[in-house]
Amino acid sequence: ASPTAALATDGDSSPASSASMAQPAVVDVNPPRGTRDFPPEEMRLRSWLFDNFREVSRSMAFEEVDFPVLESEALFIRKAGEEITQQLYNFEDKGGRRVVLRPEITPSLARLVIKQGKSVSLPLKWFTIGQCWRYERMTRGRRREHYQWNMDIFGMPKVRAEAELIQAIVLLFERLGITSSDVGIRLSSRKVLQAVLDMYSVPQNLFTQVCVIVDKLGKLSREEIEKELISTGLSSEAVQGIIEVLSLKSLSKLEEVLGSGVEAVADLKKLFSLAEQYGYADWICFDASVVRGLAYYTGIVFEAFDREGELRAICGGGRYDRLLSTFGTEDVPACGFGFGDAVIVELLKEKGLLPDLPRQIDDIVFPLDEELEGPASSVASSLRKKGRSVDLVEDKRLKWVFKHAERINASRLILVGKSEWERGMVRVKILSTREEFEVKAGELQ
């Protein structure tokens, strides 16, 4: 039986389709576990979302870049215990190379910056939209792939980079109809945690591990967090100090605890003052518990969350000034964020903000009988060359064509009939007004 047996037909009684209807499909027509198909309606929504990502990136003067989904596993081997490195979609290829389906975009960006070396002038502002993968044990039934919009700035050491990236996120939300009462952006700096660890003389090599653990605040219980922190060798005094500082929600309180002149506080104050000038101050709030879960962040970190519901992170990012040296080359200051395609769509659904994106075609061209299939081809071709979207239909009854025109929201129906064609004419039906007239085939726009 043909694998397409399960495919519905359009009800037209053309003999080929009815015979294959009876057999069940012999292949599993579902995509691999944790992955999605994008049939036309879902694809229109995804394209709409990605067009908004692209439009914001363009308005911020970012250049689009792209990378293979397949990367060397070495790019993602990190020892900080991040979830992302424990769920690598990794395998050995036929050449014995250790490769992965990338779990994130940032290491690929860093790789390309290193590869481009001196040939690029800084700062670099790059964006991409790419599919990312994780091998999640299906017990949790979560997705194994999603598309991420990434915007990254290389070579901008000051908090201007963070301020620019947060504006991009706010511009995107505003384009989608989301307001600052729907979503907030929590931000802090990893230098806060660095300052606390310094206060307790915690060795520097524990920093990234501690970040990955405290990122689970809000997901794990306080006891579990304390236990994990103790297991890294931290004193219980240091653990209490960390949890106390990370529960702060006020910058002035933070300054009281850490003392004035601390870099973390200065950075954050500068960012809040820039936010006023950009006009997005009501979107952001200081929250010392924000550390994000990626090992390589070194400075300001931020994440957008929905103010109702389970406070899911919609997107997140931060500064990573020392990622390149982990690849064996000199560091370039960098900052970026990742914005997934799934949580945002759930949020839009909950807020009733999903756009109506019907299929829309300009013209249907239909030959009224077989000997006019040639002329219909030239009519369709000339309209397409003028930029019209044209559905060339044949072997159907006229009744079906009218139904089809409605289904695809066609603006016009161009009928190619024998008597008209002999006079160099075609018949045009404007489907919204039912207006009908003849036009010289050569003058059809």
Ligand SMILES: Nc1ccc(Br)nc1
């Ligand atoms: N990093 C990552 C990859 C794939 C999905 Br779904 N979520 C997170």
